[in-house]
Each structure stands twice: as structure tokens, then as C-alpha cells.
Amino acid sequence: MTRAAQERDPGNTADRRSKGAVLGRVSQREAVEDFASFVSPGKVAVYRSLGFEAVPGRREGVYVWDLEGRRYVNCRSSGGVFNLGHRPPRVTAALKEALEELDVGDHMLMSELRGRLARRLAELTPGDIRYSFFVPSGGEAIDLAIKLARGYTGRPGVVSAEKGYHGHTGFALSAGEQRFSRHFEPLMPGFSKVPFGDADALERVVGPQTAAVVLETIQATAGVIVPPPDYLPRVREICDRAGAVLILDEIQAGLGRTGRLWACEEWNVVPDILVLGKGMSGGVYPMSAVCFRPHLDRFFREHPFVHLSSFAGSDLGCVCSLAMLEQTTEPGFLEHVREMGARFEQGFADLCRRHPDLTAGWRGRGLMLAFEMARDDFGPMMTYALAQFGVIAVFSDFRPRAMQIMPPLIIRDHEVEEVLEAMDKALTLVGRLVEAGFTPPPVP
Numbered sequence: 001m002t003r004a005a006q007e008r009d010p011g012n013t014a015d016r017r018s019k020g021a022v023l024g025r026v027s028q029r030e031a032v033e034d035f036a037s038f039v040s041p042g043k044v045a046v047y048r049s050l051g052f053e054a055v056p057g058r059r060e061g062v063y064v065w066d067l068e069g070r071r072y073v074n075c076r077s078s079g080g081v082f083n084l085g086h087r088p089p090r091v092t093a094a095l096k097e098a099l100e101e102l103d104v105g106d107h108m109l110m111s112e113l114r115g116r117l118a119r120r121l122a123e124l125t126p127g128d129i130r131y132s133f134f135v136p137s138g139g140e141a142i143d144l145a146i147k148l149a150r151g152y153t154g155r156p157g158v159v160s161a162e163k164g165y166h167g168h169t170g171f172a173l174s175a176g177e178q179r180f181s182r183h184f185e186p187l188m189p190g191f192s193k194v195p196f197g198d199a200d201a202l203e204r205v206v207g208p209q210t211a212a213v214v215l216e217t218i219q220a221t222a223g224v225i226v227p228p229p230d231y232l233p234r235v236r237e238i239c240d241r242a243g244a245v246l247i248l249d250e251i252q253a254g255l256g257r258t259g260r261l262w263a264c265e266e267w268n269v270v271p272d273i274l275v276l277g278k279g280m281s282g283g284v285y286p287m288s289a290v291c292f293r294p295h296l297d298r299f300f301r302e303h304p305f306v307h308l309s310s311f312a313g314s315d316l317g318c319v320c321s322l323a324m325l326e327q328t329t330e331p332g333f334l335e336h337v338r339e340m341g342a343r344f345e346q347g348f349a350d351l352c353r354r355h356p357d358l359t360a361g362w363r364g365r366g367l368m369l370a371f372e373m374a375r376d377d378f379g380p381m382m383t384y385a386l387a388q389f390g391v392i393a394v395f396s397d398f399r400p401r402a403m404q405i406m407p408p409l410i411i412r413d414h415e416v417e418e419v420l421e422a423m424d425k426a427l428t429l430v431g432r433l434v435e436a437g438f439t440p441p442p443v444p
């Protein structure tokens with residue numbers, strides 16, 4: 001606890017503490033002060049400019065309550081971390097039980113749990129994908145995928161897509177948009193970018209020096225961009241012809257988000273490396289995975305200890321991932337995702353009819369959806385307005401007019417209705433703000 005927090009009214013603090021073991025020791029206002037004073041004044045300034053100063057407190061299922069007790073439906077889900085909702089009972093129970101016996105384990109030694117999880121992924125991932133290497137974050141997983149492609153091919157080139165997002169670590173940052181990398185140049189050499197969805201452009205740059213093509217199967221941060229039907233099959237052919245490794249980043253799109261277990265199944269494309277993260281462990285443990293086809297393992301056989309990371313493939317994380325996979329692969333789970341996605345799409349059609357001047361359609365698959373506003377500056381206004389009506393949803397970083405609607409996959413009918421009603425009210429509020437001549441401050 002900070003000194004500032006200790007100096008606050010002790011009676012009150014004790015009273016709040018009695019409500020829970022961890023949360024509620026300070027008021028929301030005090031939590032914001034602590035965050036601004038000791039974590040990040042810059043971030044607090046942005047939250048304030050968006051009119052969103054809620055500090056998440058209690059959380060359960062699709063809901064998050066702020067420290068003042070206001071309830072929100074979480075349609076951000078941290079990009080898929082909360083695919084199974086907040087604190088999914090099965091995963092938290094598995095973790096609690098595991099804590100009686102396990103710790104993170106030693107990443108340099110073998111692990112029963114890592115073997116079991118990798119075996120399950122080999123059964124579930126498409127084609128002949130077989131081996132899995134686990135690391136804590138998505139960025140590290142992308143880094144490792146690129147290392148494997150370079151190590152295996154002995155080539156330097158990495159081609160990715162404009163407006164792609166793969167994380168903020170070294171190779172991942174170099175593969176992503178300039179917006180996040182420009183302060184850190186020079187970046188890794190050998191990286192180039194082409195427009196997403198344009199196979200001809202890709203064909204022009206992929207050649208004998210290309211180690212890997214790295215793409216999100218569906219671009220998330222670009223505004224939920226679904227590629228044209230022949231794109232990924234052609235990308236596969238281009239990589240095969242050039243001997244380049246195809247890396248598909250399904251950190252957001254995988255694990256059921258699109259209504260299929262893997263987004264790439266829609267195009268019947270098997271990547272050489274499938275990268276998973278976010279929802280990998282039910283939102284209670286950091287876990288990501290690099291799943292790859294057998295031929296690539298030649299490199300790791302020659303260099304078995306070439307990528308080391310103390311928390312890689314933690315035993316506790318593996319327990320969570322196994323519980324997550326059990327739930328995600330249960331009969332009916334993916335049908336439910338598709339049904340809820342269709343319900344949202346019907347609702348979006350109504351909203352577009354009711355608010356034609358503010359909206360411009362929607363797109364996506366399953367519960368990976370973007371609701372398109374008519375102008376870029378409407379996106380931040382919609383984020384603000386939705387928060388007023390109890391929904392957390394964000395505009396896309398690289399296309400602010402595209403509101404990402406990514407609720408937990410376990411969302412139920414009445415909760416979808418709650419979100420759609422809030423969207424209707426929020427659009428009315430945005431309309432009023434526009435009429436009043438309000439323009440939101442630019443988001444850095």
C-alpha cells in the first residue's frame with residue numbers, strides 16, 4: 001500500500017477491506033490518484049479526455065464493476081483475454097486446485113503439464129501442426145515464431161501487412177505499424193510491409209530471401225478486416241513457391257472467437273506456424289503459444305535451448321490452458337458463438353436503420369465484430385457514450401471509426417440485448433454531441 005493510501009481515513013479503509021480480501025481498500029478517486037501519481041499520469045490524462053475514469057473492481061462473467069459499483073458489460077474483453085468471461089469458474093477452480101501441488105515449474109526441465117497441453121493442441125490445431133512452445137506474452141510468441149522462421153530458413157526477410165498488430169517486443173514491433181515503432185528506430189533490418197488482402201502486392205515482394213510472411217488471419221487493430229476469399233489460399237501458395245514460412249497470428253482471432261476454433265479454417269489454409277495468446281488461459285494466467293508443423297522442428301533439434309524464458313510454459317499456466325480448451329471444445333460452444341454473433345448482426349442492422357447519419361455498417365465473424373461509425377471522430381465519442389450506458393467498447397487504433405465489439409464468448413441473449421440497447425442510447429447521445437458541435441480531443 002502506498003504511503004498516501006495509508007494516511008487515509010483508517011476506519012473507512014477497514015470497513016471497505018471487510019468487503020473483500022483484495023479490492024476496495026481505497027475509493028475510486030484515490031485509486032485514480034495513485035495511478036496518476038505512481039503508475040502513469042499520461043494514461044490517466046487520456047482516460048479523462050475520453051470521459052472514462054472507471055477503475056475496474058469486481059468482475060464476473062461478462063460484467064465488470066468499477067470501484068464505485070457501476071456495472072459494465074465488457075465488450076473489449078482485452079482483445080480476447082476474457083473469451084470465457086471474467087474469472088471463468090472452471091479455469092479458476094483448476095488453478096486453485098493446482099496451487100495445492102504446483103508452481104510455475106522450471107522452464108529448462110521437462111514438464112508433464114506442458115506435454116499434455118501440447119498434445120491437446122496437436123489434436124486440435126489444423127493440418128499436421130504438431131509441436132508447441134509456450135511463452136507468457138503474444139509479443140514474445142511472435143518474436144519466437146519469427147526467430148524460428150529465420151533460424152529454419154537461414155534467410156533474413158520478413159513480410160507483414162500494413163496496419164497489422166503483433167505486439168511490442170523486438171521482432172513483433174518491427175512487423176507492426178509504424179505508429180507504435182517510430183520512436184524506437186532503427187528497427188530490425190529485413191522487414192517490409194504490403195497492403196493486407198492484396199496477394200499481387202505480396203507476390204511482388206516475397207522471394208528467395210524471404211524467411212516468413214506474418215499476418216493476422218483477420219486484422220483486429222486495423223478495424224476487424226476480413227480478407228477477401230481467395231487471399232489466404234494465394235498467400236499459402238506464394239509462401240510454398242518461395243519456401244517462406246507462413247505465420248498466422250490468431251492471438252485475437254483464434255480459440256473460438258470467430259465461431260470456428262481457428263479463424264484460418266474458413267479458408268482451409270494451414271499455416272506453418274499458428275500463434276495463439278490472450279484467451280489461452282481463461283484470463284487468469286499469462287500464456288501464449290507458438291504451434292508449428294514438424295519440418296520446422298529441425299531447427300530446434302539442432303538448437304534445443306535457443307529460446308529461453310523463465311516463465312515459458314509455466315505448469316500453472318498449462319493447467320489453466322487445459323481447462324480453457326476443455327470448455328472451448330465442448331459441444332455447442334462454437335454454435336453459441338455463431339448464434340450470439342448473428343444476434344449482434346441483426347441488432348446492428350436495426351441500429352444502422354435508426355441512426356443512418358452516424359453509422360456505416362458492420363463486419364466480422366462470430367463475436368469478432370466491428371460496428372462502423374460514419375466518421376473517425378465518432379469512434380472516441382461512441383466509446384465515451386457507451387461507457388455512460390454501461391458498456392466498455394473501444395474504437396480500433398488504426399481505424400477509429402470502427403468500434404470493436406468483442407464480448408466474452410459466453411455472452412447470453414439478454415446480455416446481447418443489453419449491449420444493443422446501450423448502443424442505441426449511446427448513438428442518440430453521440431448525435432446530440434455532434435449537434436452541439438463537440439469534437440473529441442485527439443487520442444495519442
Ligand SMILES: Cc1ncc(COP(=O)(O)O)c(C=O)c1O
Nearest residue numbers: 079137138139165166167251252
Ligand atoms: C493480433 C495480436 N497479435 C499480438 C498481440 C500481442 O500480444 P501481447 O499483448 O500478449 O504481447 C496482440 C495484442 O493485442 C494482438 O492483438
